[in-house]
Amino acid sequence: MVAVDLTVRVVLVDDDSLVRAGLRLILGGCPSLEIVGEASDGREALTLIEQTVPDVVLMNIRMPTMDGLAATRALHDRGDSARVIVLTTFDTDDMVLTALRYGASGFLLKDTPPADLVDAVRRVSKGEPILSPSVTAQLIATVSxxxxxxxxxxxxxxxxxxxxxxxxxxxxxxxxxxxxxxxxxxxxxxxxxxxxxxxxxxxxxxxxxxxxxxxxxxxxx
The missing domain is CATH 1.10.10.10 (Winged helix-like DNA-binding domain superfamily/Winged helix DNA-binding domain)
Structure with missing residues (x-):
C-alpha cells in the first residue's frame, strides 16, 4: 500500500491582516495544507487552537492583548499537540530564545521564500524542528x-x-x-x-x- 500524506491543518496568528493574507495565499495554494483558522492575538489564538486542533501554528511574536511568547508558553503548559513556528523579523533576539524555552518547534523570518515556508510547515508537522540558516547565524551572533x-x-x-x-x-x-x-x-x-x-x-x-x-x-x- 502506498503511503499518502495527510493534510496538515494550520492556524495563522498575527495582528497584521496583510501578513495573514500573504500567508493564506502562500499556504492555501498547497493541496496538502489547510488553513483552519486565523487569530489576531495570542488570547484569541488559544481559544481557536482548542476548537480547531491544528497540527501547526504560525505565531507572530509582537501582538496586543497576549503576545506570541505568552501564547506559545500557554500552549506548552496545557499540553497542546500543535507545533509552533515562530515568525520573526529578528529584531528581538531575546524573545526568540525565550520562545525556544517555551517549546517552539521552529523559527523563520517573515521574508522566508514561499517554497521554504511550505516545506517548513510540512517538516514541523512531522516532528522535525526548523531553524532557517539566517536565523541561526543571527542567533549565534547574539551570544558571541x-x-x-x-x-x-x-x-x-x-x-x-x-x-x-x-x-x-x-x-x-x-x-x-x-x-x-x-x-x-x-x-x-x-x-x-x-x-x-x-x-x-x-x-x-x-x-x-x-x-x-x-x-x-x-x-x-
Missing part, C-alpha cells in the same frame, strides 16, 4: 562572547559525542537541514537522523537551536 564556564561546559558535553556526531552537530550549527547534512557528509538522511537523535540524548537538548549554541560556545567549526 562566551563566558569561560559556559565554554567549558559546551566543550565537555560535545567531547562525549563520537567524531561523526560532532561533524553532524557542527553542520546543525551551520543551519543545515538533514538532507544538506547527508549530502555534505556523504551519509543517508536516515543515518543523519539517527546521529541527530543520539546528539539530542547525549546533550540533553530538545531542538537544533540548542545544539547550535553548544557548537558555538565550544568554538567548533
Amino acid at each position: 562572547r562566551v563566558p569561560d564556564d559556559r565554554r567549558k561546559r559546551a566543550v565537555d558535553l560535545l567531547a562525549g559525542l563520537t567524531e561523526r556526531e560532532q561533524e553532524v552537530a557542527v553542520a546543525i550549527g551551520r543551519g543545515l537541514t538533514n538532507a544538506q547534512i547527508a549530502a555534505d557528509l556523504y551519509l543517508s538522511v536516515p543515518t543523519v537522523k539517527t546521529h541527530t537523535g543520539s546528539i539530542f540524548t547525549k546533550l540533553g537538548v530538545s531542538n537544533r537551536v540548542q545544539i547550535a549554541r553548544y557548537v558555538h560556545d565550544a568554538e567548533l567549526k
Whole structure:
C-alpha cells in the first residue's frame, strides 16, 4: 500500500491582516495544507487552537492583548499537540530564545521564500524542528562572547559525542537541514537522523537551536 500524506491543518496568528493574507495565499495554494483558522492575538489564538486542533501554528511574536511568547508558553503548559513556528523579523533576539524555552518547534523570518515556508510547515508537522540558516547565524551572533564556564561546559558535553556526531552537530550549527547534512557528509538522511537523535540524548537538548549554541560556545567549526 502506498503511503499518502495527510493534510496538515494550520492556524495563522498575527495582528497584521496583510501578513495573514500573504500567508493564506502562500499556504492555501498547497493541496496538502489547510488553513483552519486565523487569530489576531495570542488570547484569541488559544481559544481557536482548542476548537480547531491544528497540527501547526504560525505565531507572530509582537501582538496586543497576549503576545506570541505568552501564547506559545500557554500552549506548552496545557499540553497542546500543535507545533509552533515562530515568525520573526529578528529584531528581538531575546524573545526568540525565550520562545525556544517555551517549546517552539521552529523559527523563520517573515521574508522566508514561499517554497521554504511550505516545506517548513510540512517538516514541523512531522516532528522535525526548523531553524532557517539566517536565523541561526543571527542567533549565534547574539551570544558571541562566551563566558569561560559556559565554554567549558559546551566543550565537555560535545567531547562525549563520537567524531561523526560532532561533524553532524557542527553542520546543525551551520543551519543545515538533514538532507544538506547527508549530502555534505556523504551519509543517508536516515543515518543523519539517527546521529541527530543520539546528539539530542547525549546533550540533553530538545531542538537544533540548542545544539547550535553548544557548537558555538565550544568554538567548533
